[in-house]
Structure formats: structure tokens, C-alpha cells
Amino acid sequence: MNKIIIENSIIESNDKLTESIYLLKVHSPIIASKIKPGQFCNVKVSDTDYPLLRRPFSICDVENHLIVFLYQVVGVGTEILAQKMEGEVLSILGPLGNGFNFDDDFETAIIIGGGIGVAPFPFLIRNITNKKIVSYIGFRNKNEIVDYGLTNCKYATDDGSFGLKGTCIDLFKSENTILNSKTKIFACGPNPMLKSLIEYCSDKNLNCEVSLESAMACGFGICQGCVVESKEDDEYKLVCKDGPVFKFNEIKL
């Protein structure tokens, strides 16, 4: 396991990008120097007992001493986070989990992000060098689109208000991207989306890694709270420690 640390990090900025999505930058020099694409941090959004648990967020990008998160307001914790201002301090625990594998032998990286599932990709993209990158991203509607830090984007919206009408998976399937053994897919988004992608990749025998979410208590492998079924055997895997990035054929959604 990574040697985890806690940094009390000063907020550099916390900007609203869409109605519900924010971009947060904090000073975390140690975590910034160690964290890898696809890993995540566990953030305490309040100094009090409420909310009690930390909230997991993927590393979105690293800028020198700053780490960047892209997050969506969905509940009490993210609401509190959205109110934080420059200069306030957040307790950040990280780096957590295993990131994407992007050193293997591929020529085209296909990024697939559903909604806030785009969050981990800016940092991944920055770290993939000398390869072709295509990003397929999907959102509920035009106003919710966030392509911060992404490259070569194709868009889909549920209501067709921008790009293809449909999901990012529909989009990905509809484009006649050349898929072969030199293609690697990196995906993140809601479970139903990942599930359909996993089936597709099994059928077509494609190389694919997915980043999963799960309710978590600790984020570093001690509570056993974040399990996902393993495809290989009858055991569970821990999203926080064995993941959050899994090979598509490792897990059952």
C-alpha cells in the first residue's frame, strides 16, 4: 500500500463551472508529488462530527504544488465543500488506491466519461505521451457539459441539446473509431454505464480499464466497506485498495 499522509491544505480556488460542478485547487505539495492518475484522495469537508466521514474524490490534475479536484454537488458533504473559500483549510488524506495503467503498449487512448466521471482524466491525459487520444463524454444536457482538461472531445447529451443525443457509450459505439489491440479504453461514470461498456468490451475483446465508485468509510483498506464482486472468484475486491481502477474483466457490476 501507498504510505498515506494527511495534509492540511489551503484552498487556492474553488470555482463554479456549471450549476452543480466545481473545480477545487488546494496546496498539497506532498500529495501532489506522489499521486498518480486514477488515484484519489479522501477529503474532510467539515471540522465537526457532521458530516462524519471523509468524501472521496479522484485526482483531476496536479499543477506544481496544487492538486485539483473536479466535483459535483450531490448531497450534504459536497454542498459544504462548495461553500469553502480561498484561504480556508481542508484536511486531505492521500494518495489512495491504484491508478490507471498507461505504460502498456497501446497507440490510441480512448477516454470515456459520463457526467462527473470525467474528473480523473485531465491528469491521465497529461501523463499519456506520444499517443493518440480521443475523449467521448456525455452529460445530461448542454449546460452540464464540463470538458476541463480534456483533449479531442466528442460530446453526447441525454436530451440532445449538444452533440449526440444519448450517452457517452452510445457516442463511443456510434463513432467508427478503429478499435484493435493497440487501443486502450479508460472509463469512469455511473455503474449502469460502465456495465454496458464492460459487456461491449468483452464482446469485442477490447482492452479497458474502469474507475469505480462505492460508498466508503476509510478509503485505505481497513473497513471492508467498499466491496465489489470479483469476476475471477467468489471473493470481493475492495474498490479503495484493489481499485478504484480495475481491468474491465476483473469485476462484476
Place this chain on the structure above:
Amino acid sequence: MNKIIIENSIIESNDKLTESIYLLKVHSPIIASKIKPGQFCNVKVSDTDYPLLRRPFSICDVENHLIVFLYQVVGVGTEILAQKMEGEVLSILGPLGNGFNFDDDFETAIIIGGGIGVAPFPFLIRNITNKKIVSYIGFRNKNEIVDYGLTNCKYATDDGSFGLKGTCIDLFKSENTILNSKTKIFACGPNPMLKSLIEYCSDKNLNCEVSLESAMACGFGICQGCVVESKEDDEYKLVCKDGPVFKFNEIKL
């Protein structure tokens, strides 16, 4: 009982006066128009379940649509309050309790405040007209002195770093103020201080009102949490509803 209301009040300012004491001004036009000296408000310092209960603070002053509180940071709730900034919103419940009686027939008002016990007096003083006012106030040391909104102050400090070395009661007793049936004392501070004052006033047969504190859940008479012993009978009185201001001979401390 007063018709209580809740106002979601925008913070106008929240200034640090000493190491631990803050002056808070909020826009509460309705409460401002109704509240009387010695009454208090119950403030929710966080939108979450922690801390759960409101925190009671005396009305310190009223400036048009603004109500003013003077508060000391002593625990989790006041710590959160101290971090609030201009523009943020606080839920304020009030006006609560019975205030000071300052219409009766007296010529000299003696204000006695121990530490943050000075809080209710600026508004009282503003409302006492055509009478002589002397304020005896005591603090732990020079750095903690707050005489915001007070008139004609005499000072005491526990360590003697400013004014008399001793408490505000020592100070009051030491000055040869003319005490007679035309003198009325208004006091607020820690219970031991008020206790010794009450004894003194009983001995000397002085007219005195004290403002008490108590752990409270509701602040408006329904939880029965805030009792103080009555001197008259075997019953309890409610600090929030029967007080917080009591005649010195009504209650047993």
C-alpha cells in the same frame, strides 16, 4: 409570551475585538423592531446537525435594521460563529425572554458586568434616558477588556493589569457610590459573581436585577431545561421564559 419569529439574517460584520471576543451585526429588521434590552436571541451557528442546538446570545444593541451581539468564543458553537463572514446567513430566533425593567423610579443606574457579562448593557444604556449611569466592569486582564457601547466605565482586572485588582463586584463595593432607594443595579456575569452581588444587595436592601445564563435547549419555555431555583417557593423558574432577567430576590443561585 412574545410572538417568536425566525429570521434568516445576513451578516453585516463579525469583528474580532479581543483575543476571544467578537462583535456580530446581522440584518434582522423584524427582531430589531421588537426586541428590548435584556432579551436574547437563539442563533443556529451551523446549517447541519452539529452543533445541533441553537446558542443563546443577549441582544447587545440595535442599530436600525441591524441587531448586534457581543460574544466570546468558549466552545464548538462560538468557534464556528467566529469564522462566519460578511454576507453569510444565520438563522436567528427571537426575541426571547423578559428584559430589564428600566421604567421604574430610579435616578442612578449602576451597570455591573463581569467579562462577557457586559454584552446586554449597550442596548440597555441606550434606552435609559435622563438618568445617571455608572458602569463597573471586570475582566481577567487588560487584554480582555471590552467596553463597547458602555458609559462612564470603571475597570477591574483579576490580575490588576488595568484598574482595580479584583472583580467587578470588588470594584463596585470599593467605590463609594451613593446607594439608596433611587439607585438601581443591573448586573450580568458568572454565577458566583452574581451570587455574591445578590447577598450584598439583600444585606443593603438594594434594588437589583440580574441576567442569568443556563444550559438551554429551546429558549422559549417548552423544554423545561433551563431551570433556576425560586426563592419564593419550592418551584423552579425558567431562565428562558421567566428570565433571563430576574429581580435579585426572586431566585436562589
Place this chain on the structure above:
Amino acid sequence: MEIDLSVNIGKLKLCNPIVLASGTVGYGEEVANFLDLSKIGAIITKSISLKPRRGNSPQRIVETSSGMLNAIGLANVGLDEFVKTKIPILEKLNSNVICNIAASSIEEYVECTKALNEFEIIKAFEINVSCPNVKEGGLIFGNDLTAVGKITSEIRVATNKTIIIKLSPNNSNIAEFAKVVKQEGGDAVSAINTLIGTAFDIYTKKPILKNITGGLSGPAIKPVALAKVLEISRSVDIPIIGLGGIMNWKDVVEFMIVGASAVQIGTVNFINPFAAYEIIDGLIKYCKNNSIINISQLTGTYQI
């Protein structure tokens, strides 16, 4: 779409499922200053005992994480004074009144019930067998199946009005208590009263509450309360009034889903005295959005 929020508890009809819990609404008088009680399902009086009770010495209240401990000690004016001064006031409030009774013997429960039975304004009795804050009475009964059975059956003889037994969460078999209540002719149960808790000052080493322990209420206990209501509703067919930590309309829906026919709100009244109104508004919206015409349809709709 017109939403029908009314619910029935035994013979008792409530215009909506929101009831103000005992000990958090006094005798109705104070809250009537700022709430129109006719708009609220019912109010439950502070526990009444045969003799007046001064209550415990202060400190009576201490806050805990997302909760509070109280050790009021059933301070109340006593039966006679209640009849003399409080009932006339209650009669003017235009409210559905449930009278909560506490006692230190079965005879006392019966005597109180009998004395109060004649007053039309009292629509139902809630029998407190579960107060953790008094030496006699209270929990001695609340955790004793035989005693709860006996209390129920004897009160049943004393009144035809709706009898609600308020159950203690401080035992391992709350459903057994609900069963006994049903068997002995009780009409409904309230679940839950407070959990026993304490807090100490680490410098004086004294309990913060003079009474040493107190009753824990507020959102901290909501998960426990929900589990207790679910436990009862899965094994006994008796109307349940759910309570414990309700702060908003979502909590109310949760309680109804796990089996409550109505709910009570307690601690939240201290923080937001207008909570009942906000909850009722929220319930109407929820029902509209989810095509629920009668809110009573929600009760026990858990999908397990």
C-alpha cells in the same frame, strides 16, 4: 391532485401524520402563540403524573454529537392542577390532544387515566412506560414485559379512548413489547422514547447532568429508532407512531416506509419551532411527485 394527509391511529383520526412529542410542546399553550395547532396532526402533553413533580435539579440538558441528553425528570404540574388550569386552556386551542401519563405504579396509571377520561378534549392517552429520568416508574416498567402487559390491560378497562403505549428502546426485544400491548388491548405503540446516555466533565469528574444519566434524543438516534420501528412492523400488526431524531420531511417518509402510521417530532421543535409546518409542506410535495394520493398508503411499504 389533492393529497390526503390524514391517517388513523386506532379510533383516532389525525388530519396529518405529524404529532408534537411529549415534553417538547409543554401543555400546548406556549406553542399556540406561534403555531396554529389545528394544522398539526396532534399534540402530546408533557407527561402528567398523579402528584406534581418538581423535576430534577439542574443541569438538565447537555448537547452531544447530533443529539442532546435531557434529564428533566418528568417535571409537571400534577393531575389536579392539569385538570384545573391546563385542560381549560387546551379546550380553547382547537387541537387534537393526546395526554401522556407517567406513573410509578400500575394503580397510579389507572387513577390518572380514569380521572382524565371524562374530558372530551383528550382524544387519546399515551402511556409513558419508558422515561429513563426518574427513579421510580419509567423504565422499571418499560423493560418488563409483564408490567407493560398489566398496565395496558388495566388502562384498557379504564378508558375506551385510544391507548398508545410509548415503548423503551433500551431493551433487546421491542417487538415483544408491542405484541403484549396488542394482546392486552392497546391500540397503538409509540417508538421510541430516548436512549439512556451520559456525559462527564473531564476536569470536575462529575456528571454534567445532576441526575447522572439522561435521555438521548435528536438525529443521532434516528438509525436506532428506524430499526426499532421496522422490527415492530415486521412482526406485529399494530399501528406504530414512529419517532426519534426526525428533523425534516424526508425523515418522516423514512419512518412511514419502515412501518409508522404517524410520527412524532420532538427535539427538532427546540431548534425550529416551525418544523411541523415545513414537514407538512415537504410531505405534500413528496406525495405529489410520487403520485401518492393518501399518505397512509406509504406506511410499511418497505421493499426488503
Place this chain on the structure above:
Amino acid sequence: MEIDLSVNIGKLKLCNPIVLASGTVGYGEEVANFLDLSKIGAIITKSISLKPRRGNSPQRIVETSSGMLNAIGLANVGLDEFVKTKIPILEKLNSNVICNIAASSIEEYVECTKALNEFEIIKAFEINVSCPNVKEGGLIFGNDLTAVGKITSEIRVATNKTIIIKLSPNNSNIAEFAKVVKQEGGDAVSAINTLIGTAFDIYTKKPILKNITGGLSGPAIKPVALAKVLEISRSVDIPIIGLGGIMNWKDVVEFMIVGASAVQIGTVNFINPFAAYEIIDGLIKYCKNNSIINISQLTGTYQI
């Protein structure tokens, strides 16, 4: 002034009273990456059962007000695998190890204890009779006095090591359980395990935890845990390891004042994996400021 933080639990000597609770420290391995376990009183393994347990289906965790519900379901590698792969690791950690055992029959408890007794690294056994998250075992025993007595006496025969029985808070007479443990030769009790709770989704009407109910832990339960520890310490003379909702050194002092000889920290480890260090520092300062030379002097110093 040199502060002595060491405490004894039966034959077991701890360098300080901070123990990492079962289920919140795995088998020690992961936390050893960032904590020097020799600096911590002891660690308690995740409950071990005779056969490996996969645990409950997800979702296993849900947050509540100042608390969390877990329904892990005693997921563990099972006795054989524990002996084969986990004990060798534990032997290298330089930690005081207490092995927690869960089972669905008395025989199984005994079998596990016997099998583990020979390993020197295991200094004591904590017997989990109070897990609310498994169908067999767990609470069936935890709320049954006779069963707890029987389990204690039979394990007593199987080992000379310190036996700690971890008690359930989900009953009305925890002190009786502690009495039985003492009578039957147990060395100490841990109090408390989690409270039973639940949470439901108001749109799907399904329980959020696949297991329906879970165990409530975290600061929400601290007042209840303190009251249980006090109840035991006022009526039974047996060492108590206090736990439930501890977040900081002040909470630890509170538990010791009401009667705990040592404490365990659970949920807080998820939020602040370095909590044990911070607590130990805080205790040293408190002792210094209050002229306490041996922290064990604090135990049971409540002023009532």
C-alpha cells in the same frame, strides 16, 4: 514529570490505554504502513471465524448524523488462512495483538480459541458475542445471559490468556452480562459494540444496506456507551475496555473517569488514521496539567 500511561487488563499489560478496535484495523498489516504499532496499547484483529466469511453484499456502509452504520457481516479470511498468512505478518509488527473471535456456536468459539492459543503473538482474546450483522451467532448470544456465561466458562477452560468479552449495548441489563463474565472466569469486558440501526432510501423504499440493518458507531453513540460503561463499573468489579464514539483524548478521559481501564478507538481511525497518536499526546498533556502520574489512577474516578 514522567507520565506513566501503562495500564493492565487482567494479565495483559498495555503501554498505554489506546487499543485499535476490531474491524477498524484489519489484521494490522495495512495500518503498520503508516503507524508504529509498538507505540499503541494494542490492536484487535477483525473478528476471526472458523470458516472464512465473504461478508454481506454491498452496500455495506452508510453515514448517519455523527455516526455510521456498517453491515460488513464479519467478512474475514477464516481461522486456517489467518494462521497461515496473517499470524506470520502479525509476528513481525511488534504490536500487542488481541485476537477477536466470532462464532455461531459455543463449540466454534472454543475451537477457534484452542487453535489460536498456542501462538505467542496473541496476547489476549476478545470474544465477539455482540455483532449485529450476521444471522447466526453474534447477537443471539449477546443478549442471552446464559449463553454468554457458557461461552465464557468454556473458553476459560481453553486458554490461560486474558479473555475479554465484548458486550452488546442492545439490551437493558449490560451489568448483568458483566457479572456473568466475571463469575465464569472472564478477565475483562469491552463495552460497547455497535447499536442496531437502519436507513432507507425514500425513493426506492429499499434499505440502504443490503443486510437491511447495520451497526451504529461513531460519536452519535458516545453518550450511550458512556452510560453503559458507568452502569457496569458501578455494579461489577471487572476491568472494562470502553469504546463507542471516541474521537479525541477528551473522550478517552471521559471513558476512563466513568470506569474504563483502557479504551478502543474504531470509527475515528477511518477519518483520522493517526488519531491514536494524537490521543496519546493529548493524554500526556492532560495528565501533566492535572498531576496524574499513572493514567490508571483515572479509572473510575467519577464524582457522583
